[in-house]
Amino acid sequence: MSVYKSLTTSDVIVTPFKTNKSFSFKGDNFTTSSIGIDRFMGQNTPYTSNIPDTGQIVSQSKSLVYNSIKQLYYSNYIRGENGSTVLTSSKNLDGTISGQSGIQPMYDNFVPNTLLANRLFPTASLDEIGVISIPSNLFGEYIMPGTFRYEYNGTSNGVITDDGNGGLFQSGDKIGDIIYQHGMVIITSAGSSITGSIYGTAVYGTGIYSEANSNDLNLLISTTNVTCSFQSTMTIYESQYKCTFSPNEYTYTQNPSAISGSLNSGIVYDFLTGSYFQPYITTVGLYNGANQLVAVGKLSQPLQSSNVSDTTILVNLDL
Numbered sequence: 001m002s003v004y005k006s007l008t009t010s011d012v013i014v015t016p017f018k019t020n021k022s023f024s025f026k027g028d029n030f031t032t033s034s035i036g037i038d039r040f041m042g043q044n045t046p047y048t049s050n051i052p053d054t055g056q057i058v059s060q061s062k063s064l065v066y067n068s069i070k071q072l073y074y075s076n077y078i079r080g081e082n083g084s085t086v087l088t089s090s091k092n093l094d095g096t097i098s099g100q101s102g103i104q105p106m107y108d109n110f111v112p113n114t115l116l117a118n119r120l121f122p123t124a125s126l127d128e129i130g131v132i133s134i135p136s137n138l139f140g141e142y143i144m145p146g147t148f149r150y151e152y153n154g155t156s157n158g159v160i161t162d163d164g165n166g167g168l169f170q171s172g173d174k175i176g177d178i179i180y181q182h183g184m185v186i187i188t189s190a191g192s193s194i195t196g197s198i199y200g201t202a203v204y205g206t207g208i209y210s211e212a213n214s215n216d217l218n219l220l221i222s223t224t225n226v227t228c229s230f231q232s233t234m235t236i237y238e239s240q241y242k243c244t245f246s247p248n249e250y251t252y253t254q255n256p257s258a259i260s261g262s263l264n265s266g267i268v269y270d271f272l273t274g275s276y277f278q279p280y281i282t283t284v285g286l287y288n289g290a291n292q293l294v295a296v297g298k299l300s301q302p303l304q305s306s307n308v309s310d311t312t313i314l315v316n317l318d319l
Contacts, residue, residue: 004287005249011242016235020144024229031056036135037228039221042066044127065131069186073179074121075107110179112145112166118199119177120209122192128214130176130187130221132228140234142181147231150185152220160187160220174199175210190217241315243284247307253279280304284315 031037041054042065053059070078111117122129132150134143146164160170168176168185176187189195191214200206220226258268280302286295297315305311 004291005243005245007241007243011244013240013242015238015240017238019234019236020147020231021140021234022147022229022231023138024227026227028224030224030226030228033057036138038133040065040131040133041217041221042069042129042131044123044125062128066127066129069129069131069184070121070123073109073177073184073186074119076109077117077119077121078123110181112180115165116201117166117177118174118207120188120194120197120199122188122194124193127192128190128217129192130190130217132185132187132221134183134185134230136183138232139180139183139230140232142233143178143183144231144233145180147229148178148185149229150220150226151228152223152226158220160185170210170212173208173210175212187217187220190214190220237319239317239319241286241317242312243315244310244312245305246310247305250281250305251277251279251307255279278304278307281311281313284313286315286317 025035025037029035031039036057038055038057040060041062043051043062044066045051045063047061047063051062054062054065109117109119145166146162148160148162148168150160152158158170160168160175162168162178166177166180167174168178168187173189175189176185178185189197189209190212194209195213196211197209198206199209253268281304282299282302284297284299285293286297288294295315295317297313297317299313303311303313
């Protein structure tokens, strides 16, 4: 009998589960390169080199920041906060272009769920937005909804939290949106053309956009007196191996004390050779195809094998 026993696919069960880790950053180290959280200003203006760049770690054009955020997260919502229809055009086979109206947009704007997103985006000339970019090595797969909190200048009015559905709120009013899976915090209603606007429907309820001004936007993007906290989300896969052996398998002990040392013969004691002997199991080793040990499972207490029925040991391995 071989010392190794092969496992079949039915003996292995892989189960995914979500894990969360809390992060909190405070003060001057908030935007250091070692942490990687950056803050930007975006402005609705034609791209030109005369406009100062934005960013505290990596410099970016304000115009490019504005247009990138607009395209990635608000392209379905330019004409309405619920993703209203837009004007589109299509190229015909003869090379001409025909315009169409009332076509439902098909962009993926990374909404967190199937609820109405209620996203408004400021599109007036010189409108400004704020962006806080959290790197993926901190948030993992996505920021856990309902855990983001951003407090600046230590005042009660300077606290921004998310509602768990992708909205950012300050003092009860909506001030922007958060893209959980990209770690993007977007401030859209601080001294912009949508400041004070009403959103929502009569059926599902309405709300109002924050009346924060441009000074508030500059403050929350540039101040070092800030505390930012959130929880990351990561999927961990637990592999469960079902190790089963029959009564006539693994009946020999590997304990060195079982070998007689009187004559240094390497012969086991007589009481270990009888059919009634049932060894105790303390350790299970998992090997790869090259018979290399890759994992060791320790039992909390020794388990005596059975001489009348199969013995099954479950080994859980988190990857």
